[in-house]
Amino acid sequence: SLRCSQNSNLCCRKDYYVDFRDIGWNDWIIKPEGYQINYCVGQCPLHVAGSPGMASSFHTAVFNLVKANNIQASGHSCCVPTRRRPLSVLYFDRNSNIVKTDIPDMIVDACGCS
């Protein structure tokens, strides 16, 4: 599943929104008012190894390798971000200049098993 839910401990995306007012940074960050600091969490048992949370062609390839080579649970498959997007930030720097920039790969959109 893409987003974590109560009834599964499989690899998924945990959503969390940080509001810059809550951390006292809204005086120097003009836009946005906060951002999603999502993260990946959950188990990656072998039968889902390589399932990137979205397409499953990569999963099939990995699964066939596991079967063909009779790999035991020695190797570990990890729950990692498989798609991220940029965050556009408008902020004051220490000289009171206004800076606008896009921070690449800042927000986790999807998780999957390596």
Added chain:
Amino acid sequence: AAAEPRCPSCAAGAERRLLEEAAKRQLLEKLRLRERPRLAHAVPRAAVARALRRLQAGGARRGPDDDEEEERGYEIISFAEPEPTSPSGLGLRFQFSRTQDQDVHILQAQLWLYLRVPRDLVASLTLRIFLAGGEGDLVGGNRTLLSERRLSAKGSGWRAFTLTPALQSFFGGERRTLRLELESRGNGGDIIAIVNASRSHQPFLVAKAKVREPGHHVAKR
């Protein structure tokens, strides 16, 4: 959370604090800041709103290959601190933070001034903008002419002066303080009367740049 006493909300509180600290660290690292900026002085909201309108008006469209480029796009608005120079000149000082190993390439740079041109202007009046050298070079020292424009009686209000090619030399160097000198030629009144550099009409610079981060390819590799 393990250290917290046995209560559900404590664990949630601990997770929240952990994530907020992670968000702070992630933002500072990605913005290449050592610590959160402490503003030197507050900028009037009206000035911020006005400058952001100019920034959006000229917003750089992200090109199709922008995502693949190893350069990052920046847009910056810098408000001028007026500096007294000679009777016929007005100095504007801009302060920039530099990260030594960043390779900055200026794509566009415009100086916005609020002009008050006399309505009954009949003779010719010219405004010239110079890039002054280092410290104390404002009084006619080694200066580079960046822009020159004849003003007309209808020329009052916010006006933009393009400074792009010449400013690259400043941003390619080490200096953090940019000094511009404004001069008026002709008998339409002195520069202080023509350019309103008061707090409510603070001149500002809008620049768009591409910055090549050091060792970016290493991260890619």
